[in-house]
Amino acid sequence: MKMKQKPPLTDAQRTYQKFAAKDEPQSPVLLNCLKAFLIGGSICAFGQLVQDFFVYNFDFNEQTASNPTIAVLIFIAVLLTGFGVYDKIAQFAGAGTAVPVTGFANAMSSSAIEHRTEGLVQGVGTNMFKLAGPVIVFGTTAAFVVALIKTLWGYWGG
Amino acid sequence: MMMYLWAFIVGGIICVAGQLLMDKAKLTPGHTTTILVITGAVLDGLGWYEPLIDFAGAGATVPITSFGNSLVHGAMAEAEQHGIIGVVTGIFEVTSAGISAAIIFSFFAALCFRPKG
Numbered sequence: 483m484k485m486k487q488k489p490p491l492t493d494a495q496r497t498y499q500k501f502a503a504k505d506e507p508q509s510p511v512l513l514n515c516l517k518a519f520l521i522g523g524s525i526c527a528f529g530q531l532v533q534d535f536f537v538y539n540f541d542f543n544e545q546t547a548s549n550p551t552i553a554v555l556i557f558i559a560v561l562l563t564g565f566g567v568y569d570k571i572a573q574f575a576g577a578g579t580a581v582p583v584t585g586f587a588n589a590m591s592s593s594a595i596e597h598r599t600e601g602l603v604q605g606v607g608t609n610m611f612k613l614a615g616p617v618i619v620f621g622t623t624a625a626f627v628v629a630l631i632k633t634l635w636g637y638w639g640g
Numbered sequence: 641m642m643m644y645l646w647a648f649i650v651g652g653i654i655c656v657a658g659q660l661l662m663d664k665a666k667l668t669p670g671h672t673t674t675i676l677v678i679t680g681a682v683l684d685g686l687g688w689y690e691p692l693i694d695f696a697g698a699g700a701t702v703p704i705t706s707f708g709n710s711l712v713h714g715a716m717a718e719a720e721q722h723g724i725i726g727v728v729t730g731i732f733e734v735t736s737a738g739i740s741a742a743i744i745f746s747f748f749a750a751l752c753f754r755p756k757g
Binding site: 514 | 650656657669696741743746747751755
C-alpha cells in the first residue's frame with residue numbers, strides 16, 4: 483500500500499516487465515465497474531433508508547440527518563469488519579466498498595484490530611490511522627485551501 | 641421512492657469513478673479515496689456539490705467525496721461568523737460525527753475482535 487521512491491529501472495528489469503506484462507491476467511475493467519456500481523449504489527441506497535429513518539422518527543431535517551446516518555453506516559462497517567465479513571464483500575466489490583464512507587471505517591477498524599497484539603497505545607493508537615490517515619490529511623488541507631480562497635474572495639471581490 | 645433510485649445511481653457512479661481510477665490509472669485504494677476527497681472539497685468550493693446532495697441525497701453524502709464537501713462546509717460556516725480564523729476552527733465542525741464515530745467504534749472493535757485470516 484505504501485508508495486516507495488523507486489530507483490530507476492535497469493534495461494534487464496524493463497525487458498522483464500514487458501515480458502511479464504504479456505502473461506498478467508487482464509483485470510476485467512467493465513465487470514469490476516459493474517460490481518462497484520451495484521454494491522456502491524446499494525450502500526448509498528441503504529444510507530438513504532437510514533437517513534429517512536432519522537428524518538421521520540427523530541427531529542432531523544434532510545440536511546442534519548446525514549451526520550447520524552454516516553455514524554450508523556460507520557458502526558455497521560466496523561462491526562462487519564470485526565466479523566471478517568467486510569473484507570469478503572470488498573474483494574468482490576472493489577471500489578464499491580472502498581469509496582463510500584464505510585470503506586473509511588473499514589480501513590480504520592481493520593488497522594486497529596490488526597495491531598491490537600502490539601498493545602493499546604503502541605498498537606491500536608499508533609496504527610489506527612495508518613490506512614485512513616491520507617484521507618484526513620489531504621481532505622483537511624484541501625478544504626482549508628478551498629475555504630481560504632472562498633473567504634478571501636468574499637472579502638475582496640466576488 | 642425516486643430518491644432511493646437516484647441515491648443508488650449517483651452513489652454507484654461515484655464508485656465506478658473510483659474503480660476506474662484503481663483499474664485504469666493503477667492507483668491504490670488510498671490514492672483513490674484521497675483524490676475523491678480532494679475532488680469533493682473542490683466541487684463544494686465551486687458550489688456544485690450541494691445541488692448534487694439535494695438531487696441524490698445519500699447517493700452524494702455517503703461516498704467519501706462528501707467528507708471533503710463537509711470539511712469545506714464547516715470551515716465556510718464558521719468563516720462567515722468569525723472571519724478568517726473560522727476557516728481553521730470550523731473545519732471539523734460538520735464531519736465531527738463521522739470522524740469521532742470511526743475512532744470510537746474502531747477502538748472498541750480492537751478490544752472485542754481478534755484479527756481474521
